[in-house]
Amino acid sequence: MKTLALLTVVGLLALVVGCEERGSTGTTVTNTTGGTLTLQAPAEMTIKRGEIANVMIDIKRENLEGPVSVRFDNLPAGVTAVDRKQIVGNQGEFNFKAADTADLVSNHQAKVTASGSGGIAATKPLTITVTNGE
Amino acid sequence: MKSTFTVLALGAILMMLVAGCQQSTVRGPQGKALTLTVPATVTIDRGQTQVIEVGLARTDFTSPVRLSLTNLPHGVTARESSKTVETTMATFVIQAANDAALVTNQAVSVRAQGPDGMATTEQFRLTVRQ
Numbered sequence: 001m002k003t004l005a006l007l008t009v010v011g012l013l014a015l016v017v018g019c020e021e022r023g024s025t026g027t028t029v030t031n032t033t034g035g036t037l038t039l040q041a042p043a044e045m046t047i048k049r050g051e052i053a054n055v056m057i058d059i060k061r062e063n064l065e066g067p068v069s070v071r072f073d074n075l076p077a078g079v080t081a082v083d084r085k086q087i088v089g090n091q092g093e094f095n096f097k098a099a100d101t102a103d104l105v106s107n108h109q110a111k112v113t114a115s116g117s118g119g120i121a122a123t124k125p126l127t128i129t130v131t132n133g134e
Numbered sequence: 135m136k137s138t139f140t141v142l143a144l145g146a147i148l149m150m151l152v153a154g155c156q157q158s159t160v161r162g163p164q165g166k167a168l169t170l171t172v173p174a175t176v177t178i179d180r181g182q183t184q185v186i187e188v189g190l191a192r193t194d195f196t197s198p199v200r201l202s203l204t205n206l207p208h209g210v211t212a213r214e215s216s217k218t219v220e221t222t223m224a225t226f227v228i229q230a231a232n233d234a235a236l237v238t239n240q241a242v243s244v245r246a247q248g249p250d251g252m253a254t255t256e257q258f259r260l261t262v263r264q
Binding site: 067085087089 | 183196197217219223224227
C-alpha cells in the first residue's frame with residue numbers, strides 16, 4: 001500500500017513538472033509598467049550553404065502594445081538575417097541566408113531578442129547548424 | 135502609439151522609395167488604411183534563390199494581412215505563394231529552376247487583403263537571367 005501511494009505521488013509530481021515545462025517554452029519579461037512580453041522561438045535551426053531557411057517567432061503580450069522588433073545576434077560567419085520586419089501581431093517569419101562560403105558549424109550558439117516599447121526585451125538562445133549544400 | 139506606427143510605416147516606405155518601389159494604399163472604415171509596397175524590379179538567375187521583401191503599413195489596425203503572389207514565370211516557384219502575416223514586412227522566397235523561362239520585366243502581382251474588405255494589388259517586374 002505504501003509503495004502504491006509513493007508511486008502515485010511520484011507520478012503526480014512528474015505530471016506537474018511536465019506541465020510546467022510545457023508551459024515554460026518561452027522567455028517572459030515584465031517591464032516597470034506591468035507589460036509582459038513572452039518570446040517563443042525554436043531552439044535550433046539547420047541551414048545549408050547557399051540556401052535560405054526560416055524560423056517562426058511567436059510573441060505573447062499582456063498590457064503591451066506597439067510593434068515588437070526582433071534581432072538575431074552572434075550568427076555564424078556567412079549567415080545573415082534578411083528581414084527588417086517588426087511584429088505588429090503575435091507572430092512573424094524570419095529568414096536567414098547562408099552564403100556559399102558560410103562557416104560549417106554544429107550547434108553554434110546564437111540568440112534571438114524581441115524588444116517592445118518601454119525597453120522591454122526578451123532573449124532566447126538559438127542553436128544553429130550550417131551544413132554543406134550538396 | 136498611433137504616431138509610432140505612422141513613423142515606422144513612413145520609415146519603411148521611405149526606405150523602399152529610395153530603393154525603387156511600387157506602392158498603393160486602400161482605405162477602410164474608421165480611418166483604417168493598408169499600404170502595400172513592393173520592389174519595382176526583381177532579377178533572378180536560373181538555379182538561384184531570391185528573397186522579395188514586401189512592405190505593409192497598417193493605419194489604425196494591427197490584425198493579420200493575407201498576401202498572395204501570382205503570375206510567376208514558368209519554372210519560377212515561390213516557397214509559399216500565399217501567407218498571412220502579422221508583421222510590417224513580409225518576405226517571399228522564390229526559386230528559379232535551371233530551365234526556368236528566360237523573361238524580361240514580366241509583371242508579377244502581389245495582392246494584400248486586410249480586414250473590412252481592404253484589398254490592394256501591386257506589380258513588380260521580374261527578369262529571369264541565364
